[in-house]
Amino acid sequence: MGRFINPFTDFGFKHIFGREMDKDVLIEFLNDLLEGEHVIKDLRILNNERLPETEQGRKVIFDIHCETDKGERIIIEMQNREQPNFKDRALYYLSHSVVEQGVKGTWDYKLAAVYGVFFLNFTLDEENETGGNRIASGKGEKFRKDIILADRETGQVFNPKFRQIYIELPRFNKKEEECETDFERWIYVLKHMETLERMPFKARKAIFERLERIGSMANLTPQQRAQYEAEWKMYNDYYNTIDFAEQKAMERGMKKGMEKGMEKGIKQEKQSIALKLKKLGLSLEQIATTTGLSLEEIEALE
Structure with missing residues (x-):
């Protein structure tokens, strides 16, 4: 950073x-x-x-x-x-x-x-x-x-x-x-x-x-920094996921497979970030705004 x-x-x-x-x-x-x-x-x-x-x-x-x-x-x-x-x-x-x-x-x-x-x-x-x-x-x-x-x-x-x-x-x-x-x-x-x-x-x-x-x-306050670092990781991982998926898709010529793989990888990363934010004590609404997950999805995370 x-x-x-x-x-x-x-x-x-x-x-x-x-x-x-x-x-x-x-x-x-x-x-x-x-x-x-x-x-x-x-x-x-x-x-x-x-x-x-x-x-x-x-x-x-x-x-x-x-x-x-x-x-x-x-x-x-x-x-x-x-x-x-x-x-x-x-x-x-x-x-x-x-x-x-x-x-x-x-x-x-x-x-x-x-x-x-x-x-x-x-x-x-x-x-x-x-x-x-x-x-x-x-x-x-x-x-x-x-x-x-x-x-x-x-x-x-x-x-x-x-x-x-x-x-x-x-x-x-x-x-x-x-x-x-x-x-x-x-x-x-x-x-x-x-x-x-x-x-x-x-x-x-x-x-x-x-x-x-x-x-x-x-x-930044400690809480602000923790929230920012979690979002920065998701932002960074998102672009790394896209780059990797595009590279593999070009190699294999499998556009549909790329889209599904990207969606799955991004969803898993969002869930991982949401779980970390829960442990930091952020509200469900704050986590939903940050990750785009629904309140129900966040509540179900263990």
Whole structure:
């Protein structure tokens, strides 16, 4: 493990962006994301379990739901693994945030804007990649997609109250000295945070010094560190499982066998992590959030 936490674990993501006491970090990130078009002065972090779960369990592992001082709703999620129909899922979540603004009785249908910000550890539209390569390597690759409601012919915005922003981390390949904007500096730090020996850009922007303190392993409590280490192991083992399964599948040409083997291995690893967290005294709800297992599955573990 490095000096800083991995922001793409459930604990790491919410520790950095999802705590009311450190909401100024989230505000600064969002203002750099929307630089030149929007300024957020304050926000409140809402209950992240307001979003519905599928019967199979939540595949979008990390989410932060907040409301700005102007009433705008912003959903921020981190998706570590490719998922069928992810764009549809994102649309469904944002639509849910629109619909829940409805008022019974007489209503003028005036809505607060809804934003979705999605960090992706994979690239979208794999079938359109040259040679089928899902990991883009060129420095000129577009790593941010902004989706708006606009006129197809003129490109003029039709309604500014529904927007999706996808950040495809594998497409971002700039080095530290090549980052030109504060938003690019955020993405560089988040992508490399676990392996950094020092926090860059502190002299340029004070929030990175704050991020250094929040993300430091040395500043975690013993319970926080135990939870993080358990999640980090699951995160690491997940990618090792995928790499191993893909290698074996390529050797044998057995895609179905790969999928079943991956599912079984990941399920066993989740159960092992859940059992360790039970012994550490975490609540069943905390363990369920961390591992994605149901309360019934966790209760049955011995």
